[in-house]
Amino acid sequence: xxxxxxxxxxxxxxxxxxxxxxxxxxxxxxxxxxTHELRxxxxxxxxxxxxxxxxxxxEVIAGLRKAxxxxxxxxxxxxxxxxxSIGMVFQEESTFPWRTVxxxxxxxxxxxxxxxxxxxKTCQRxxxxxxxxxxxxxxxxxxxxxxxxxVAIARALATDPEIMLMDEPFGALDQQTRLFIGQELLRxxxxxxxxxxxxxxxxxxxxxxxxxxxxxxxxxxVVKAVVEVDIPRPRDTSTIxxxxxxxxxxxxxxxxxxxxxxxxxxxxxxxxx
Amino acid sequence: MPxxxxxxxxxxxQWSIIVGSVLILEALSxxxxxxxxxxxxxxxxxxxxxxxxxxxxVTPHFIRTMVETFSSFAIAATFGIGIGIFFxxxxxxxxxxxxxxxSIYAMPLVLFYPLLLIFLGLGSPPIIFxxxxxxxxxxxxxxxxxxREIGEVLHKVAKSNRCTPWQTFSKxxxxxxxxxxxxxxxxxxxxxxxxxxxxxxxxxxxGLGFQVHQYYDFFNSPAMYAYIVLNLxxxxxxxxxxxxxxxxxxRERA
Amino acid sequence: xxxVGLPRRVGAEQQWVIPAGTIVIGLVAVILWSLLxxxxxxxxxxxxxxxxxxxxxxxxGPNPMxxxxxxxxFSAAFIGFGLAIVVGVTWGIFxxxxxxxxxxxxxxxLSAYSIPKIILFPIFLFILGIGLWAQVSMAFIxxxxxxxxxxxxxxxxxxxxxxxxxxxxxANPWQMVTKIYFPSIALSLxxxxxxxxxxxxxxxxxxxxxxxxxxxGRLIMRRYAVLDINTMYAAILLLFLVAFAGNVLFWALEKxxxxxx
Numbered sequence: 177x178x179x180x181x182x183x184x185x186x187x188x189x190x191x192x193x194x195x196x197x198x199x200x201x202x203x204x205x206x207x208x209x210x211t212h213e214l215r216x217x218x219x220x221x222x223x224x225x226x227x228x229x230x231x232x233x234x235e236v237i238a239g240l241r242k243a244x245x246x247x248x249x250x251x252x253x254x255x256x257x258x259x260x261s262i263g264m265v266f267q268e269e270s271t272f273p274w275r276t277v278x279x280x281x282x283x284x285x286x287x288x289x290x291x292x293x294x295x296x297k298t299c300q301r302x303x304x305x306x307x308x309x310x311x312x313x314x315x316x317x318x319x320x321x322x323x324x325x326x327v328a329i330a331r332a333l334a335t336d337p338e339i340m341l342m343d344e345p346f347g348a349l350d351q352q353t354r355l356f357i358g359q360e361l362l363r364x365x366x367x368x369x370x371x372x373x374x375x376x377x378x379x380x381x382x383x384x385x386x387x388x389x390x391x392x393x394x395x396x397x398v399v400k401a402v403v404e405v406d407i408p409r410p411r412d413t414s415t416i417x418x419x420x421x422x423x424x425x426x427x428x429x430x431x432x433x434x435x436x437x438x439x440x441x442x443x444x445x446x447x448x449x
Numbered sequence: 450m451p452x453x454x455x456x457x458x459x460x461x462x463q464w465s466i467i468v469g470s471v472l473i474l475e476a477l478s479x480x481x482x483x484x485x486x487x488x489x490x491x492x493x494x495x496x497x498x499x500x501x502x503x504x505x506x507v508t509p510h511f512i513r514t515m516v517e518t519f520s521s522f523a524i525a526a527t528f529g530i531g532i533g534i535f536f537x538x539x540x541x542x543x544x545x546x547x548x549x550x551x552s553i554y555a556m557p558l559v560l561f562y563p564l565l566l567i568f569l570g571l572g573s574p575p576i577i578f579x580x581x582x583x584x585x586x587x588x589x590x591x592x593x594x595x596x597r598e599i600g601e602v603l604h605k606v607a608k609s610n611r612c613t614p615w616q617t618f619s620k621x622x623x624x625x626x627x628x629x630x631x632x633x634x635x636x637x638x639x640x641x642x643x644x645x646x647x648x649x650x651x652x653x654x655x656g657l658g659f660q661v662h663q664y665y666d667f668f669n670s671p672a673m674y675a676y677i678v679l680n681l682x683x684x685x686x687x688x689x690x691x692x693x694x695x696x697x698x699x700r701e702r703a
Numbered sequence: 704x705x706x707v708g709l710p711r712r713v714g715a716e717q718q719w720v721i722p723a724g725t726i727v728i729g730l731v732a733v734i735l736w737s738l739l740x741x742x743x744x745x746x747x748x749x750x751x752x753x754x755x756x757x758x759x760x761x762x763x764g765p766n767p768m769x770x771x772x773x774x775x776x777f778s779a780a781f782i783g784f785g786l787a788i789v790v791g792v793t794w795g796i797f798x799x800x801x802x803x804x805x806x807x808x809x810x811x812x813l814s815a816y817s818i819p820k821i822i823l824f825p826i827f828l829f830i831l832g833i834g835l836w837a838q839v840s841m842a843f844i845x846x847x848x849x850x851x852x853x854x855x856x857x858x859x860x861x862x863x864x865x866x867x868x869x870x871x872x873x874a875n876p877w878q879m880v881t882k883i884y885f886p887s888i889a890l891s892l893x894x895x896x897x898x899x900x901x902x903x904x905x906x907x908x909x910x911x912x913x914x915x916x917x918x919x920g921r922l923i924m925r926r927y928a929v930l931d932i933n934t935m936y937a938a939i940l941l942l943f944l945v946a947f948a949g950n951v952l953f954w955a956l957e958k959x960x961x962x963x964x
Contacts, residue, residue: 238609257611264609268602274624274701284610287620315701335610454803462807487829545724548951555901555946557908557920560939563747563927564739639817646819651912658822662913665825673825681818688817689810 182251182371183214183237183339189245190232206232208396209246214371216338219362221374221382223432224392225439230375231267233392234341237373238264250339263332267344271316271327277303278312280327284335299334305364306330322346322353329361333368342374346381354378355413358385362411379432383407383424384415391431394438401431489674498675507657507679514645514657517573521580522641526634529585533592533633543593553586559648576653580644587636595629596622631698635691642687646680657683749936757937769922769938776907776918777945779835783842784903790843791850791899792892798851799858799888809855816848824910834916838907845906846899853898857891858884890960897953904946 190207206229214220222230235241237248239258248255250262263284271280281302285295303312306326316324325345332340346354358381365372376382382389386405393400407420415421455462471491477483478490489497501507536543558579565575603625607617649658657680664673733751740750749757761769798805798812820841827840861884869883911920919938926935 235605238605240605240608258609260611262609264605266602266605268600270600270602270606272603272621272624274627283606283620287610287612287616317701454801459803459806463811466807466811487826541721541724544721545728548725548954549728551897551954552901552947552950554898555904555950556943557905559909559912560923560942564744567744567747643817643819647821647909650819650822651909658819661822661825677822677826680822684818685814688814692813 180216181213182216183373184249185210185212185233185237185246186249187211187246188233188236188243188248190229190236190241191244205396207243208398210392210397210399211246212390212399212402214339214373216371217369218388219365219372219374219386220388220390221376221386222390222392223376223379223382223428224397225394225432225436226377227439228392228394228397228435230377230392231343234264234343234373234375238262238341240264260335261338263335263337263340265325265328265332265340265342265345267347269321269324269348271324271331273316276313276315277308277319277327277330280316281330281334283331288335295334298336299330302330302334305333305367307360322349322357325349325357326360329364333364333370337370339371339373342372344375344377347376354381355384355416359411359413361385362409366410379425379428380416383421383428384411389428391428391435394435400435401428403428486668486670489671491678493671494674494678497671498679501672501675510655510657510660513573513655514649517576517580517649517656518638518641518645520573521577521584521645522638524577524581525584525588525637525641528581529588529633529637530592530630532585533589533630534596536589536593537596540597550586550589553582558582559651562652572653572655576645576648579648580641583644584637584641587640588630588633591629591633591636592626595626595633598629599625628695628699631695635695638691639684639688642684646684746930747932749933751940753933754936754940757933758941761934761937762941768934769919769941772917772919772922772938773941775835775916776838776904776911776920776942779838779918780842780903780907783839783844783906784846784900786839786843787846787850787899787903788896791847791895792854795851795854795895796858799855799861805855805859812848812851812855816852820844820906821909821913824913828914833914838910838915838918841906841910842903843906845902849898849902850895853891853895854888857888857895860891861887890957893953893957893960897950897957900949900953901946904942904949908942 188207188210190205192204192206194202194204196202210233212220222233224230232241236243237255239255239262250259253259255262272283275283278296278299281299282295285298290298300312303309306329308323308326308330311319311323316327319327328345329340329342346357349357362385374382374385383405389403389405390399391401391403392398403424405424407415407418407424474488475490475492478485478488498507536546561579562575565578569575569578599622603621604617607621612620645656646658649656650662651658653659657676660676661673661680664670664676736748736751739745740748740753742748758769761767762773763770798808823844824837824841827837831837831840865883865887866879869879874882907918908920911918912924915921919942923935923938926932926938
């Protein structure tokens with residue numbers, strides 16, 4: 177089962193038409209070409225300099241944006257819009273402040289018309305998996321940033337998607353919290369057997385979490401390197417002290433450094449996408 | 450630099466200011482420093498008001514004012530939220546109307562009363578019409594802002610969960626805009642009350658606002674002050690209740 | 704990054720579509736007004752053209768019948784507005800800076816904001832007598848609260864990091880005010896001024912309808928009583944034009960300030 181390809185990206189490309197306030201339009205080639213395959217149950221991370229189109233790529237896979245070129249398949253179905261087998265966790269705070277934790281997690285099933293009893297049973301299980309037991313009736317504003325992201329993860333898990341897309345979900349958290357919630361994520365991943373495609377700009381996080389790391393180049397981006405992380409699992413917070421961990425992070429940084437320099441060199445003249 | 454402030458609780462100071470002002474007015478009036486026709490002692494205002502209430506003299510005016518305020522507010526809320534959503538959906542049309550919408554406050558709409566008399570007749574309808582127009586403005590503006598300010602990410606959450614347009618609206622966007630809409634409704638209600646009372650004061654023959662005018666014309670200062678006090682109390686009470694409600698809505702969300 | 708291809712100019716229509724739409728809406732309103740004036744209810748509605756003519760005649764003609772009333776109304780509004788600015792800005796800054804006094808005064812001020820101020824007019828008439836100063840008092844009391852509230856909010860929300868940056872560069876108090884505080888509160892100030900201006904005019908006209916010696920409100924009422932609808936609408940038009948112009952001016956400033964942040 178583990179060898180079955182569940183997500184394939186084939187020559188995905190993205191060019192924007194940027195419109196300035198005075199009405200002039202400029203083409204900006206954000207992604208030149210990304211081709212890659214994910215097997216079921218894998219944890220793959222995309223890393224790259226800021227503005228390299230990591231988030232864009234994830235949104236293309238999630239069906240939230242149309243790529244300007246190439247194709248995305250989940251199994252053998254071409255993705256043209258949001259797919260029921262894909263769940264997404266966003267970088268920004270995205271929980272609904274007007275709903276309790278339980279109601280937040282129920283959202284996806286509610287939208288699909290699953291009866292209340294049934295969806296509460298499912299969601300109760302998910303809430304326990306992500307470690308929010310006891311907070312079912314709290315509102316998100318009563319929770320810390322890390323716990324809010326757990327709610328967002330639970331909300332995405334509740335519809336039982338095959339693939340979870342995570343766009344820098346821990347970007348707003350401090351380093352220690354990140355490490356611990358990362359460990360939690362690994363546990364959730366092992367418990368649920370999902371395929372995860374994770375975006376981050378943090379090299380340590382990438383190595384710590386994944387089976388494989390894709391390094392994207394600066395715009396127009398391509399996959400510059402693919403690094404297999406051969407650190408055995410289960411991993412925990414002490415993984416970051418291993419010799420192999422340092423070798424891999426150093427190697428990744430060497431590749432990434434050049435691209436980051438390119439990115440920083442022009443950020444001043446850059447336009448926000 | 451850090452602020453050094455008195456050790457007394459601010460609430461105490463606040464009440465001292467309010468009670469103190471009333472006592473000073475009382476003293477000025479009773480002590481004869483200000484003529485009683487100009488300033489009635491506050492205790493007498495309250496006493497007169499109590500007398501009116503006991504004699505059931507206030508009721509028809511109170512009912513009239515409330516009916517006008519609430520009907521205007523209800524109409525304004527219904528249409529205001531609708532128009533606000535329309536201006537958000539069709540952002541250009543919204544921007545085209547914006548200069549007029551923000552200027553309506555400045556327009557003394559009461560000047561169209563003669564025209565409205567012809568279309569709507571005497572009594573409440575023209576008042577309700579003008580009040581509605583004033584009350585609807587903050588509701589429109591806040592609704593539009595509320596929807597406009599919703600973060601991109603909530604739209605994405607709705608989309609990635611494959612919500613239908615109606616689900617997106619009813620389960621995500623509308624609840625997300627609610628705190629702003631509530632602020633609009635709060636202002637809308639306060640304006641409805643202010644304009645109703647103001648219009649009654651200037652032009653009609655019934656209502657709490659009119660009573661002030663009437664007793665002014667009768668040179669009956671105690672009665673006039675009694676009704677001024679009643680009007681102020683109603684406005685302040687409505688304001689306090691609405692602020693509480695708004696706080697509760699925001700606390701749940703924040 | 705390299706932008707591919709030459710910049711193209713498309714979609715520049717956006718630049719004029721909105722102002723054009725605004726003007727079209729205004730024209731439609733004038734047309735509707737004309738239709739109303741030509742309809743059976745025309746005996747209480749003057750045609751726009753007539754109103755403009757009489758307004759101009761009444762202001763600059765040989766026998767300017769509107770001018771003294773306009774001078775009276777607008778001087779009352781501007782004196783009241785001016786006083787409201789002085790008092791409102793001072794109070795707003797003071798309450799914005801001091802947490803303690805803000806806690807004391809904020810509920811009182813917000814309550815005062817929400818009361819129908821026009822019913823206090825008889826009291827001002829008792830004190831000041833009928834005449835210009837009664838109207839000034841109404842302009843003031845209508846304008847001062849939105850100014851206090853907005854300035855207070857502006858000052859309260861000045862970014863404390865910006866203040867620290869100012870101090871770390873050893874800016875003197877004057878520089879702190881002109882370079883840190885003022886730019887930070889400019890937007891709230893202009894919002895307060897716009898509302899204050901609108902309410903000042905409103906306060907004057909409403910109170911003139913109740914009791915006054917002269918002024919546009921009184922003129923409108925008197926002309927209506929003798930069914931001189933043309934002059935009545937000329938005065939209404941003048942009032943609306945000034946209120947609209949002032950409002951849009953502040954509002955444009957507001958948009959400009961919003962644009963820079």
